[in-house]
Amino acid sequence: MRVTTAVGMKMHIGRLIGKILKGLKKRINTQCNAEPLGKIVQPTKRKENGHTHDVNLCKTTGAPKRERRPWSTKEITTIHNLLRRCIKEKHVPNKEESEEALRKSGTILEKRTWRDIKSRVALILKNQKM
Numbered sequence: 537m538r539v540t541t542a543v544g545m546k547m548h549i550g551r552l553i554g555k556i557l558k559g560l561k562k563r564i565n566t567q568c569n570a571e572p573l574g575k576i577v578q579p580t581k582r583k584e585n586g587h588t589h590d591v592n593l594c595k596t597t598g599a600p601k602r603e604r605r606p607w608s609t610k611e612i613t614t615i616h617n618l619l620r621r622c623i624k625e626k627h628v629p630n631k632e633e634s635e636e637a638l639r640k641s642g643t644i645l646e647k648r649t650w651r652d653i654k655s656r657v658a659l660i661l662k663n664q665k666m
Contacts, residue, residue, distance in 0.1 A: 605647070607656065614644045619657055628658045 618637040622629045629637070634650035634657075645653065 610644055611648070612656075614641050615653060615656055615660075619653075622657055623660060623664075626661055626664075628661065629654055 615637065616623065618640055619629055619633065622633065631650055631654075634653040637653055638645050638648065638650060
């Protein structure tokens with residue numbers, strides 16, 4: 537087959553890659569006696585360099601992974617009120633500013649850390665740019 541244009545070459549390469557991937561999928565499905573593709577099993581441990589690691593631990597610190605907690609509207613409005621200056625000046629609060637907001641909020645933000653506050657303000661600023 538002779539391909540003369542760049543568009544034609546691109547299409548030809550795309551077809552070849554598709555055929556190769558299709559063949560690999562068939563080979564993998566026939567050679568593996570595992571569960572069919574599409575069903576994902578979440579492992580609890582993984583093996584790496586001869587050692588087993590718990591999947592539910594942070595890779596860098598070894599601490600247990602934290603559950604994600606959705607932000608309530610009360611928490612968001614509190615952040616907007618306490619860190620209004622940071623949001624207006626479009627800068628992410630530092631640790632001290634975040635901890636001060638935590639102290640001033642009382643019980644509303646008691647389950648959040650200063651990093652949670654900082655990340656939320658960063659998200660607010662990112663969404664404002666869009």
